Amino acid sequence: MxxxxxxxxxxxxxxxxxxxxxxxxxxxxxxxxxxxxxxxxxxxxxxxxxxxxxxxxxxxxxxxxxxxxxxxxxxxxxxxxxxxxxxxxxxxxxxxxQPVNDYPQFGVALSLMSVLPPAESVRLLTQRLERLTTQAEQIRQSRQSAGNDGVLWVFLIDDDFRLALLEAERQFVTELIESFKQPAYMRAWQETLGSQT
The missing domain is CATH 1.10.10.10 (Winged helix-like DNA-binding domain superfamily/Winged helix DNA-binding domain)
Incomplete structure (x- = not known):
């Protein structure tokens, strides 16, 4: 750049x-x-x-x-x-x-998330998932309204991009929640970090 x-x-x-x-x-x-x-x-x-x-x-x-x-x-x-x-x-x-590596805050949190107890990770990620779902729905409604008003699709592609990112993140977070719920991970976390909390 x-x-x-x-x-x-x-x-x-x-x-x-x-x-x-x-x-x-x-x-x-x-x-x-x-x-x-x-x-x-x-x-x-x-x-x-x-x-x-x-x-x-x-x-x-x-x-x-x-x-x-x-x-x-x-x-x-x-x-x-x-x-x-x-x-x-x-x-x-x-x-x-030119793709550029952004450094989103969520990426920072993910890189350090292993210090949180699995149940806390699940709780926090569930909150995030609810907020992502709300944001995605708001974008869908806004885009639908703009489309109904005759706004040309090219003026809505930033909404489409944000929606695609939200949907990808929702999928990722959903799978991550399931990973944190796995008994094997809970045992491993308890053995390595559980005694230090």
């Missing part, structure tokens, strides 16, 4: 929104929220304005005009530059084509 002048994933979302048309940061934020981008990228209004400033400094976007109406304060409208358009496509191409 290349070293980038701006590395915050929110910057990529801002560039993509400005690909459609020039707009001010408030409108960008409104559209990101409307597209449920906050499900994939953490941000708030402050971080959005900070990213706009970074993109401007890097030459990826430029202020096009300042507008003022009687109801709102002055707002600067930003447009994508040629340099920004190139960065958008180059960065997005890297993200799509």
């Amino acid at each position: 290349k070293q980038r002048k701006v590395t915050n994933p929110l910057a990529l979302a801002v560039l993509a929104e400005l690909m459609v048309e020039p707009m001010h940061p408030y409108e960008i934020g409104r559209r990101l929220k409307g597209h449920d981008t906050d499900q994939s990228i953490k941000y708030n209004q402050g971080s959005l304005y900070m990213v706009v400033k970074q993109l401007t400094k890097a030459g990826f976007i430029a202020s096009q005009e300042t507008v003022r109406d009687t109801l709102r304060p002055e707002r600067t409208v930003y447009a994508l530059t040629d340099k920004g358009r190139h960065e958008l496509f180059d960065w997005l191409s890297d993200l799509v084509a």
